[in-house]
Amino acid sequence: MNEPVTSETYAAQLRRLAELTERVRVQRAEAHTWHAQQCAAADRAVAEAEEDLRYAEQEVVAARELVERVDAEAAHLWQQLRLRLGSGARRLGDPPGPARDASGDPLLLLHGARGLLDRARQPGELPASANPLLVLCGIVGAVAMFAVGAGARAAGARYGGDLAVGLPVLALVVTLLGPLLGLALARQLADRRHAVLAPRPVTIVLVAGLVTTALLLVLGR
Secondary structure, X not given: OOOOOOOOOHHHHHHHHHHHHHHHHHHHHHHHHHXXXXXXXXXXXXXXXXXXXXXXXXXXXXXXXXXXXXXXXXXXXXXXXXXXXXXXHHHOOOOOOOOXXXXXXXXXXXXHHHHHHHXXXXXXXXXXXXXXXXHXXXXXXXXXXXXXXXXXXXXXXXXXXXXXXXXXXXXXXXXXXXXXXXXXXXXXXXXXXXXEOOHHHHHHHHXXXXXXXXXXXXXXX
């Protein structure tokens, strides 16, 4: 015959089984809750990562557009600088690359550089050191037109007739245009020096041309 159970009764075993079952249920519920929380956290992390990725892609596109814009503007300004320097631009070479320690908005820096070039392109007045050249322009213009007028008078005297009457008048008109030719020469001088003909240079050229023309007319009589 089997011996009766003395340590635990049948009812106690059932209670223990029920307790274990409840514990398993609670732990299973906790496991499901933890799993759901982890899945939700993972979903949020994936969504945030996707949002960060989209934002990063937008920043990359914007940065690429900014780089292209800055490169184009820098190349344009570099070309303007080469044109401003003329023959001296050979020493510049290719446009420099970006500096590693550069900081600040590149568009603002380019705007400042553009302003400097615009101010540099504004022509100024010829300096006082150019006065001898201005006088020379007036003298050369007067002498050149006087020579043309003298040739016209000589041709009139040579061929006679109506030319003997008309050419001396034309020669006088041409001779009086000498100061204007001097102004044209002075304009070329100013253009080479990226300057303008202000009233002072114009007066110097006209006075030199008129004085030279008057002297030549007096000496040519």
